[in-house]
Amino acid sequence: MTTAQTYAEFAAREARGVSHAYERLSSAVSGDDEMLALLDNLPPAKRQPNLLFGVVRFLGGPVEDPAAFHDYTVANWPLIEVQMRARATQTNEAGRCAVLLPVLSMLPQPLALLEVGASAGLCLYPDRYAYRYGDRKIGEGEPVLDCEATGLIPPTTLPEVVWRAGLDLNPLDVTDPADVAWLEALIWPEHAHRRARLRAAAAVAAADPPSLLRGDLVDDLPALAAQAPVDATLVVFHTSVLYQVPAPRRAAFTELAGRLPGHWVSNEAPEVLPYDDLPDPPDHAHHNVLGLDGRPLAWTRAHGQAVRWFG
Numbered sequence: 001m002t003t004a005q006t007y008a009e010f011a012a013r014e015a016r017g018v019s020h021a022y023e024r025l026s027s028a029v030s031g032d033d034e035m036l037a038l039l040d041n042l043p044p045a046k047r048q049p050n051l052l053f054g055v056v057r058f059l060g061g062p063v064e065d066p067a068a069f070h071d072y073t074v075a076n077w078p079l080i081e082v083q084m085r086a087r088a089t090q091t092n093e094a095g096r097c098a099v100l101l102p103v104l105s106m107l108p109q110p111l112a113l114l115e116v117g118a119s120a121g122l123c124l125y126p127d128r129y130a131y132r133y134g135d136r137k138i139g140e141g142e143p144v145l146d147c148e149a150t151g152l153i154p155p156t157t158l159p160e161v162v163w164r165a166g167l168d169l170n171p172l173d174v175t176d177p178a179d180v181a182w183l184e185a186l187i188w189p190e191h192a193h194r195r196a197r198l199r200a201a202a203a204v205a206a207a208d209p210p211s212l213l214r215g216d217l218v219d220d221l222p223a224l225a226a227q228a229p230v231d232a233t234l235v236v237f238h239t240s241v242l243y244q245v246p247a248p249r250r251a252a253f254t255e256l257a258g259r260l261p262g263h264w265v266s267n268e269a270p271e272v273l274p275y276d277d278l279p280d281p282p283d284h285a286h287h288n289v290l291g292l293d294g295r296p297l298a299w300t301r302a303h304g305q306a307v308r309w310f311g
Contacts, residue, residue, distance in 0.1 A: 003040055010022075011027040011030065019188040038081075042081065055083040056069065059083065090168075096267065099267060111233050112164070121205060122204075129141070132144055138154070147306060166211070168215075225262075235264075242273055250273075263293055290307065295311065
């Protein structure tokens with residue numbers, strides 16, 4: 001897929017109906033030869049829309065008007081390029097816990113959670129957040145994670161988590177204002193509710209900071225998994241991570257995750273982690289597939305706002 005096609009698809013499938021600003025920007029970039037030439041000098045994994053838009057926001061640039069965005073980006077490209085090469089889209093969306101909760105609640109308790117691609121580790125606290133599925137609320141406190149659930153009866157209890165750890169090539173520190181600022185820059189412009197949710201989740205994590213290891217998802221996973229208490233159910237999980245991993249390494253990880261003790265919970269795009277005989281997605285928007293031990297269970301939206309169960 002060309003860079004132009006990547007931006008056009010992002011506008012049509014991910015941003016449409018979710019972020020008017022990013023839909024306009026990505027559509028404009030898809031037809032902007034000057035911008036595309038700059039992006040094509042980057043490695044393919046560094047050309048993605050969310051990374052470009054997040055870096056420009058992080059640097060204080062404009063993202064509401066495509067013309068102003070073009071002028072700012074071209075004028076400041078050396079600085080933007082440095083940031084894009086150094087950073088990754090480590091979107092740490094606590095809302096994704098709402099689509100993980102139905103699976104985590106059905107597993108033998110207590111749980112030992114190990115998140116691959118953990119970023120700052122906000123998804124390691126599914127037992128500390130509150131949830132609202134329609135008119136059903138679970139848990140107390142903040143943040144409250146809203147999720148539209150179809151095809152399943154939402155859980156009635158929170159999981160019991162006795163151990164939590166994360167693995168990431170570049171862990172972010174939830175107590176570091178600069179790292180939290182990068183996480184905020186990755187939230188789409190109109191999503192004030194997600195910024196408030198991030199701050200509330202960051203406060204939860206900062207009160208009991210997670211154990212995060214800088215390491216590789218294949219080389220360093222077995223040793224970290226071995227640290228989990230033997231009297232808890234190990235759950236290795238990841239959400240929207242594997243698209244950043246080269247295909248051979250991705251295959252090595254899925255083989256490893258499938259043979260570790262405990263369970264493997266995945267939430268990835270179907271083209272990234274394919275399954276046989278998936279039902280049709282609910283619509284043409286971008287959806288992930290929630291899976292348990294290599295078996296698909298549900299379609300989910302990227303920020304945890306909806307889950308449609310079919311498993």
